[in-house]
Amino acid sequence: MTEHNRPASTGVLAGRTALVTGAASGIGRAIAQHFIAAGASVVLADRDETVRDVASAAGASGAVVFDVAVEEQVIDAVDEATELLDRIDILVNSHGILTESPVASMTLSTWQTTLDVDLTSVFLLTRQVLPGMLERGDGRIITIASQLGQKGGSGLAHYAAAKAGVIAFTKSLALEVSSQGVLANVIAPGPIETPLVDGISEDWKRAKRAELPLGRFGTVDEVTPTAVLLASNPGGNLYVGQTLGPNSGDVMP
Ligand SMILES: NC(=O)c1ccc[n+]([C@@H]2O[C@H](COP(=O)([O-])OP(=O)(O)OC[C@H]3O[C@@H](n4cnc5c(N)ncnc54)[C@H](O)[C@@H]3O)[C@@H](O)[C@H]2O)c1
Numbered sequence: 544m545t546e547h548n549r550p551a552s553t554g555v556l557a558g559r560t561a562l563v564t565g566a567a568s569g570i571g572r573a574i575a576q577h578f579i580a581a582g583a584s585v586v587l588a589d590r591d592e593t594v595r596d597v598a599s600a601a602g603a604s605g606a607v608v609f610d611v612a613v614e615e616q617v618i619d620a621v622d623e624a625t626e627l628l629d630r631i632d633i634l635v636n637s638h639g640i641l642t643e644s645p646v647a648s649m650t651l652s653t654w655q656t657t658l659d660v661d662l663t664s665v666f667l668l669t670r671q672v673l674p675g676m677l678e679r680g681d682g683r684i685i686t687i688a689s690q691l692g693q694k695g696g697s698g699l700a701h702y703a704a705a706k707a708g709v710i711a712f713t714k715s716l717a718l719e720v721s722s723q724g725v726l727a728n729v730i731a732p733g734p735i736e737t738p739l740v741d742g743i744s745e746d747w748k749r750a751k752r753a754e755l756p757l758g759r760f761g762t763v764d765e766v767t768p769t770a771v772l773l774a775s776n777p778g779g780n781l782y783v784g785q786t787l788g789p790n791s792g793d794v795m796p
Contacts, residue, residue, distance in 0.1 A: 733790030
């Protein structure tokens with residue numbers, strides 16, 4: 544997003560602090576930019592060093608570079624982000640990887656890496672931000688899953704399983720902590736034009752477009768308002784353990 548088309552501040556997140564992962568690219572980058580435009584103080588996180596440039600261009604409070612799948616790095620990075628922000632009111636998990644592999648020939652390493660990066664990381668990050676949120680009786684945890692976690696995907700069993708895990712993790716977390724002021728929810732987008740889908744075969748993308756009721760993939764700017772809503776007060780106050788689907792009609796729960 545360039546300076547001239549950055550959305551005007553609505554101020555709905557004024558005074559709030561957020562850590563946004565996967566913020567070097569795609570949906571995470573757009574969410575971080577929109578949170579800042581809405582008045583939040585944001586630290587951008589990614590394993591890709593370019594997140595530092597994205598953060599300074601966006602007017603962020605800082606950037607942390609780490610691998611979300613490595614426990615010690617998550618612990619250190621959340622500490623660093625907490626120092627930069629003073630506290631973390633909102634965690635957005637928008638990191639992720641996607642590879643294609645049929646189950647019959649999938650290696651254990653492909654399976655395990657996807658589970659580590661797309662699911663275990665969400666537990667690790669959540670565990671690190673929760674004590675502060677619980678102490679203050681105030682927090683929002685928003686995780687980007689996928690509509691494939693609801694319906695499955697051929698050649699994508701590892702990814703779909705991780706995303707289904709994120710949805711079940713979030714429901715369980717919501718049962719544990721919502722009465723203490725911490726609201727956890729999932730956004731499960733359909734196909735969105737980002738570098739993540741560049742790696743999927745053209746055949747898959749053509750077939751996917753054809754089966755979508757809307758007939759097209761979405762853009763990041765069509766996903767970010769859902770994250771702003773979930774993070775906001777009063778707009779997000781009644782969402783607890785929900786899965787919101789900006790998905791071109793791919794799934795209608
Ligand atoms: N693009 C889509 O069609 C789509 C659809 C549904 C869900 N999603 C989900 O949305 C989220 C964001 O995806 P995107 O489309 O913006 O993809 P993207 O590739 O543009 O961005 C993902 C970011 O995550 C970072 N990342 C990956 N592994 C990491 C790790 N181990 N540690 C730290 N950072 C890591 C990458 O460096 C990248 O910047 C992902 O969880 C993805 O599964 C995407």
